[in-house]
Amino acid sequence: MSGALTRFRVIAYLVGVCLILLTIGVVLRYGFGYPTLSQTVSPVHGFLYMVYVVAVFDLGRRIDWSLKRMVLVMLAGTVPLLSFYAERVVTHRWVPQPAPVTSGQPTA
Structure with a gap:
């Protein structure tokens, strides 16, 4: 189970960082007309989120x-x-x- 927990923790942090970048990218895109960051981060976040869902399912299944x-x-x-x-x-x-x-060892 420790492997599943480690995988979950790593992907949770990656998804969190990616989502923060995506939020900044969306503000830049729709607020200031700079779409590059959101166009770059969106597919990465989408892929990482799918991995996150699988990691949550795996961990949840293992600990019922x-x-x-x-x-x-x-x-x-x-x-x-x-x-x-x-x-x-x-x-x-x-x-x-x-x-x-x-x-x-017995404690004294």
Whole structure:
């Protein structure tokens, strides 16, 4: 499961950064007439979002999430900055944390 969590965390950050760039690009395109950034970032974000959806599905399937929870986390990749928050919540609240490793030595 740690591999699925790592993949999810990486792609969540990439989607978040790409969505911020896309938002800036849309403002530049429609507010100031500079379409280059949005034209460049749009397909990249679209591809990364598809990878994000697959990563969320994989992680959710491995830790037995409900379909509703998976869809909510998937939708987080469509709102600027929300994928960062979703990654943090998933990592700290919804993913079971491993038990601490003990050395097997008795404590004095």
